[in-house]
């Protein structure tokens with residue numbers, strides 16, 4: 001559970017915010033997971049939009065709420081919680097109407113969500129390469145510098161997570177995008193994980209059991225992103241594909257995982273460019 005201490009919070013105005021406030025971005029996978037969860041649980045919340053493409057997450061105002069510079073963030077009656085999976089577990093306990101993180105499956109759920117969190121940067125690699133042109137995905141140098149120089153305290157101690165984020169964006173600038181070897185690695189990580197999940201889904205209706213849990217929501221979000229960028233899983237992972245198509249019937253699942261309209265338009269045009277320059281995901285998939 002990552003809850004900020006009073007001394008970590010530099011943007012003091014959030015201390016006055018009442019109710020459930022979520023700082024999020026429409027196209028962020030972690031925000032999408034949280035929003036589907038909130039919709040499934042019927043929880044009322046107030047949204048604060050943080051545009052990651054414009055670099056809002058590296059503004060002093062946002063870094064004063066989350067020194068890690070990432071969304072989503074929960075502000076619950078002035079208390080600041082970060083890390084999407086921790087936020088979800090906290091809210092699942094607070095609003096026990098429809099439990100999505102059941103105690104009797106807690107160990108299995110934790111294992112799956114830890115893995116999901118670990119491969120988040122792999123999803124980001126694929127997103128940054130295949131959703132939009134590199135120049136649009138690059139952060140401004142001045143924003144990165146601001147992030148680098150900002151306070152680095154989470155729960156009262158110096159935090160290592162910020163360096164992981166910093167390194168990612170610095171490398172992205174330095175390499176002018178995602179390197180080919182990183183792309184291959186990330187694709188392989190997903191191939192392996194999807195086989196494992198396909199196997200789980202051959203035994204039961206959902207990933208953890210016969211009931212929907214937060215793990216299904218988390219993986220639906222990843223699958224939807226993979227599908228958007230052209231990852232084909234229909235024939236290779238039949239159980240996964242069936243489960244995915246079933247979940248797609250839920251309107252909230254589709255609504256919350258749609259890219260913001262400007263990004264959707266850019267992405268469609270960019271796909272044509274990738275096709276004519278032989279850089280589509282399918283090309284990488286066939287090489288792997």
Ligand SMILES: N[C@@H](CCC(=O)N[C@@H](CS)C(=O)NCC(=O)O)C(=O)O
Nearest residue numbers: 028029030052070071072083084085
């Ligand atoms: N482990 C964190 C990861 C959060 C994260 O990396 N969020 C992404 C969006 S999905 C972000 O804010 N990225 C900032 C950026 O790319 O500049 C969590 O689960 O909350």
